[in-house]
Amino acid sequence: MSRRRRVLAIAAGTLSAVLLWAGVWVALPLPRALTSPPQVASVTLEDRNGLVLRSTRAGDGSLQRWLSLAEIDPDLLEAFVAGEDHRFYEHHGVDARAVGRALKDNLRARRVRSGASTITMQLARLLRPGAGRTWHGKVIQTFWALRLEAHLSKQQILEQYLNRVPLGQGTVGVDAAAALYFNASATRLSLGQAALLAGLASAPSTDNPFVAPERARSRRALVLGRIGRYGYAPADQVDRASREPLVPARATPPFLAPHFTSRVLQWLDTSAARGVWRTSLDLPLQTALEAEVRHTVNTLSDRGVREAALVVLDNVTGELLAWVGSPDFWADSAGQVDMVVSPRQPGSALKPFLYGLAFDRGYTPASVLPDVPRAYPTSTGPYQPRNYDRRFHGPVRAREALASSYNVPAVELADRVGAATLLRVLHGAGFGSLTRSAQYYGLGLALGNGDVSLLELANGYRGLAASGVWRAVEWRSVGPGQRSAGDRRFISAGSAALVLDILSDPTARIPGFGVETPFDFPFPAAVKTGTSHHFTDNWAVGVTGGFTVAVWVGNFDGQPMRGVSGVTGAGPLLHRAMLVTARRHAPGELPSPRAAGATRARICALSGLRATAGCADLDEWFLPGTTPQKECDWHQGGVVVWPAEYVEWAEQNGKAAPGETAAGERAAGETAARGGGAQFQIVSPRSGDRYEIPPGIDSRYATIAFRAATRPADGPVRWFVDGRPVSQPRWALIPGSHVVRAVAASGASDEVLIAVAP
Numbered sequence: 001m002s003r004r005r006r007v008l009a010i011a012a013g014t015l016s017a018v019l020l021w022a023g024v025w026v027a028l029p030l031p032r033a034l035t036s037p038p039q040v041a042s043v044t045l046e047d048r049n050g051l052v053l054r055s056t057r058a059g060d061g062s063l064q065r066w067l068s069l070a071e072i073d074p075d076l077l078e079a080f081v082a083g084e085d086h087r088f089y090e091h092h093g094v095d096a097r098a099v100g101r102a103l104k105d106n107l108r109a110r111r112v113r114s115g116a117s118t119i120t121m122q123l124a125r126l127l128r129p130g131a132g133r134t135w136h137g138k139v140i141q142t143f144w145a146l147r148l149e150a151h152l153s154k155q156q157i158l159e160q161y162l163n164r165v166p167l168g169q170g171t172v173g174v175d176a177a178a179a180l181y182f183n184a185s186a187t188r189l190s191l192g193q194a195a196l197l198a199g200l201a202s203a204p205s206t207d208n209p210f211v212a213p214e215r216a217r218s219r220r221a222l223v224l225g226r227i228g229r230y231g232y233a234p235a236d237q238v239d240r241a242s243r244e245p246l247v248p249a250r251a252t253p254p255f256l257a258p259h260f261t262s263r264v265l266q267w268l269d270t271s272a273a274r275g276v277w278r279t280s281l282d283l284p285l286q287t288a289l290e291a292e293v294r295h296t297v298n299t300l301s302d303r304g305v306r307e308a309a310l311v312v313l314d315n316v317t318g319e320l321l322a323w324v325g326s327p328d329f330w331a332d333s334a335g336q337v338d339m340v341v342s343p344r345q346p347g348s349a350l351k352p353f354l355y356g357l358a359f360d361r362g363y364t365p366a367s368v369l370p371d372v373p374r375a376y377p378t379s380t381g382p383y384q385p386r387n388y389d390r391r392f393h394g395p396v397r398a399r400e401a402l403a404s405s406y407n408v409p410a411v412e413l414a415d416r417v418g419a420a421t422l423l424r425v426l427h428g429a430g431f432g433s434l435t436r437s438a439q440y441y442g443l444g445l446a447l448g449n450g451d452v453s454l455l456e457l458a459n460g461y462r463g464l465a466a467s468g469v470w471r472a473v474e475w476r477s478v479g480p481g482q483r484s485a486g487d488r489r490f491i492s493a494g495s496a497a498l499v500l501d502i503l504s505d506p507t508a509r510i511p512g513f514g515v516e517t518p519f520d521f522p523f524p525a526a527v528k529t530g531t532s533h534h535f536t537d538n539w540a541v542g543v544t545g546g547f548t549v550a551v552w553v554g555n556f557d558g559q560p561m562r563g564v565s566g567v568t569g570a571g572p573l574l575h576r577a578m579l580v581t582a583r584r585h586a587p588g589e590l591p592s593p594r595a596a597g598a599t600r601a602r603i604c605a606l607s608g609l610r611a612t613a614g615c616a617d618l619d620e621w622f623l624p625g626t627t628p629q630k631e632c633d634w635h636q637g638g639v640v641v642w643p644a645e646y647v648e649w650a651e652q653n654g655k656a657a658p659g660e661t662a663a664g665e666r667a668a669g670e671t672a673a674r675g676g677g678a679q680f681q682i683v684s685p686r687s688g689d690r691y692e693i694p695p696g697i698d699s700r701y702a703t704i705a706f707r708a709a710t711r712p713a714d715g716p717v718r719w720f721v722d723g724r725p726v727s728q729p730r731w732a733l734i735p736g737s738h739v740v741r742a743v744a745a746s747g748a749s750d751e752v753l754i755a756v757a758p
Contacts (some may be wrong), residue, residue: 017587030151034127035160035406037066043170043268044276045261048281048319048477053095054255056170056265056680065175073189076174078232079198079553083223085119086230089154093120093145120145127617161328162186166727167200168208169265180254181209181247191233191634192244194463195223209246210262210329213336216246250330257286259325259338264278264475278477280319285312288580289322296573297327298551303562307338308573309552311458314650315465317478321547321585326556337556343451344552348405349539350426350448352464352499355402357425359495359623362690365399365502365610366620367626369409370683374648376415378442385411385447388531388565393511399502399609399620404512405529407447414446415705416684422446428490429460430470438537448530454539458550459530461541464500467493467591494596500526500543501593501621513567518575522585525578529566536560540570543576545588549577593621604632606640614638625690645683645709664723680748687752693733703730708742709752715745 036130044055062624069077081088087095095118117125124144148157167177174197182193189197199219200208209216221242228238255261260281268277312322325338353543358367368510368568371393375382386405387393401409414422418436422445427434434441435451441450455473463470468491488703491499502508503526509517519527523544528537538553538561553569554561561569599624604615609628611617614635622628634641642650648653684707685691706729719726720741731740741751 001055001744005471018058020151025299025738028147028420030147035152035156036561038164039173043265043274046257046278047257047281047286048279049283050278051277053257054261054265056176066163066173067175067186069155069160069162070236071187072159072162073187075233076162076186076189076197079191079194079227080119080158080162080201081222082226082230082232082460083198084122084201085117086226088119088158091118091119092479093149095281098291117141118145119161120148121156123157123164124148125630126161126164126353131511133419139319141697145352151251166204167197167202168204168246169210169262171204180624180755183248183250184255188279189560190241190244191227191237191322192220192224192241195227195241196220196246199223203401205266209336210258211266213246213334218248247330247336251332256283257281258338259331259340260320260323260475262543263334263338263341267475269396280314280317280321280474280477281323282321282584285581285584286322287323287575292325292573292580293324294327295576299572300561300564300569303564303569304555304559305553305561305564305569306559307334307337307553308570309454310573310577311340311550312577313458313462314549315462315543315545317414317482318459318462318471320473320475321581332555339492339552339556340454342556343453343456343533344537344554345450346452346457346539347530347532347537348410348448348455349541350406350431350450350452350529351446352409352503352528353404353425353429353460353491354410354414354417354422354446355398355502355748356468356491356499357417357422357493359498360492361411361417361692362398362626363398364608364620364622364626364628365397365498366603366622367398367686368395368608369398369401369611370394370413371396371401371408372405372644372645374408374412376411376443379439383411383443385443389512392649392653394646394653394655395606395643397605399505399508399622400511402502403505403508404510406512410446411443414443418703419443421702425490426460426665428488429463445456447534454550456553456642457539457541458548461526461543461550462556463490464496464526465543466496467596468496475636489652491589494549494593494598497591497593497596497598498621498623502526503528504590517567518571521575521578521587522581523582524590525576525587526590529571531566531569534560535562535564538564538566538569540566542574543574543590544578544582545590546586547581549574549581551577561683593623596623598623598679599627601627604634605630607634608639609633629688643683643709644681644711680711680714680742680744680746681709681750682740682742683707685752685754687754687756689752690757691733691754692757693735702733704733706740708744710744713746714748717745718743 011543042056045053047053093521112394121141124141128144128405163173166172169180171177171180177197178186178189180185182189196216199216199222206212207215207219224238227233228235264279289310293310297305307326307735309326310322314321322342325340326335328335366541373392375384385407396406396409420444423434423441431452433452436450438601457731459473466546469487469489470597471487504524506520526543528541536554536558541548541550548668551573553573600619600620602611602617603609605618606616609630609632612632612635684705691704706726708717710717721731721738733754733756737753737755739751739753741749743749
């Protein structure tokens with residue numbers, strides 16, 4: 001016998017033995033316990049004080065009620081067959097046509113992408129869990145499906161499946177799911193309700209209406225389409241079912257803190273978790289804040305506001321103290337949308353992280369930033385940022401620019417430090433929803449053009465209160481002195497303290513918000529607002545030493561509000577929420593700049609330099625090594641000598657009295673003649689600026705912008721670093737001390753000294 005024949009004989013014998021063994025195994029009787037009604041584990045969620053929020057037990061206290069097939073609504077049977085296995089009554093456990101299609105898809109994808117699981121195979125997986133979405137797992141499910149089909153009728157298989165299938169939020173079986181989602185029994189459901197439950201079978205944790213209403217709506221539409229296609233219901237009945245609300249309105253909610261507990265059950269592995277879980281939620285606080293959210297929506301309804309959300313964190317432990325995802329979870333429209341975790345554009349609420357980065361780069365609260373018209377080249381054309389009030393404010397100190405939330409200085413600052421570096425800091429602060437590249441966001445990232453969630457925003461601000469260190473939030477109750485595991489620093493403790501000091505400064509926010517705002521509290525608190533483009537989203541965050549509150553006001557569908565800003569929309573809700581929270585949780589003290597090593601110095605309110613006799617002066621905090629050494633040279637001879645980049649602004653805005661600009665120019669000319677300076681000057685970088693190359697950042701993105709203030713007569717500007725010419729407008733950082741020199745075609749020149757940390 002040839003070798004080939006021997007191999008074929010051995011293969012044929014092996015295959016025959018396998019088939020014989022499989023046939024015998026399939027013919028063996030099923031274990032009696034296999035199809036007995038299961039004992040489903042119960043999960044009970046309590047608040048931090050032991051008050052019950054939610055239990056997966058049924059209303060009568062039982063874990064599950066087993067329904068015979070005759071008791072289950074026929075619409076449910078048809079919905080599951082149409083949605084999961086429309087050839088259920090034709091095959092014997094394995095759908096050969098579906099297997100062929102799945103093999104083609106999986107071989108093309110080189111992984112198990114399409115499972116071709118029949119209802120019988122799904123039942124096999126429920127009865128014998130452990131086989132995952134792998135080739136080996138599918139083979140095991142196939143053999144068990146054949147065995148089940150050999151011993152059970154189609155009706156028995158369907159009854160077993162419908163009573164065992166998990167349908168989200170800890171529910172097992174169609175009756176438990178009907179009770180939870182519809183406050184009804186599986187013995188009597190509408191076609192739309194039946195289609196919704198059938199749509200949950202493939203992804204119950206992520207597609208259920210309490211966690212993802214839009215995905216649940218899409219799955220329901222898919223099942224309804226199949227019901228119509230396979231002739232289980234006429235078109236007009238399918239159309240009516242598609243317009244049913246996802247979940248009905250209820251007079252009495254079946255559980256408390258619905259968005260929070262729905263999210264916790266999603267985080268928990270409810271197939272393995274059981275027993276009582278003590279959560280971090282403070283139920284009395286939660287109840288009070290739910291009422292405040294509803295009050296806000298009612299008050300602002302005439303301005304086109306329909307939704308609001310809120311979250312409260314304990315700053316020390318990271319515990320979630322309150323979580324309100326919408327005004328009414330049980331509303332028949334979109335109440336199940338959870339804005340605590342749904343990303344939207346935060347507007348100016350990201351600016352504090354930009355300024356914290358800048359302070360780590362050597363900027364100070366006294367650094368003067370230009371709030372003047374300026375265009376930035378982008379791939380889509382020139383970008384010209386504008387302030388909320390549509391005005392330019394000339395030279396503004398960083399303290400005033402951040403507290404008053406000016407856009408133009410923020411974009412200039414982002415250009416100087418780099419969008420890539422800012423994105424790295426935001427990732428460090430926990431903004432995982434920012435998944436695009438720095439090139440995609442561009443300088444608009446400083447103004448919040450990337451989507452983030454309310455929970456990310458709250459925890460990022462909590463990181464500021466934790467001296468610039470990010471830690472994960474905790475949904476479980478944490479004992480005194482315990483902290484969440486894992487942390488990372490995104491800015492220094494000194495920079496975080498300066499940011500919070502600015503955000504808690506009521507005087508610094510007056511130019512942008514006026515004297516009367518909802519951000520004054522009887523305890524120390526740092527506050528920031530944000531409004532997205534076209535007034536679609538309002539945000540406000542309040543930070544104390546003890547807790548952080550973040551709120552959102554807007555519309556789930558993105559419809560713009562009418563004349564609602566962070567001060568008039570989210571601001572009042574934040575104010576009330578902060579006061580309510582402070583009654584139950586001590587506000588504490590914010591980190592002090594002094595504790596971080598900062599000292600105070602007297603500066604000129606206009607130039608940010610050391611004050612002289614002619615200056616309107618004030619005190620400012622400076623981290624070690626950043627106190628200005630240069631005396632103010634803007635005030636000379638009783639007039640203001642405006643730096644070149646501000647002369648036009650001063651003239652247009654009446655900031656220079658008649659003849660003052662000319663007098664200032666003469667004074668400047670005299671100063672220049674004495675070797676003291678000139679109108680042509682470098683404005684980026686500034687002399688004395690210090691930079692650090694962020695670890696892990698591509699050297700292409702660790703750059704700074706070169707910019708000089710010029711007059712038309714100066715002509716083009718050439719740049720030199722340590723005497724070597726630089727042809728690009730941005731320069732890649734190199735460790736060490738460097739002299740940056742700018743030379744205009746007119747012969748005017750200026751130079752600054754900067755340092756780059758190794």
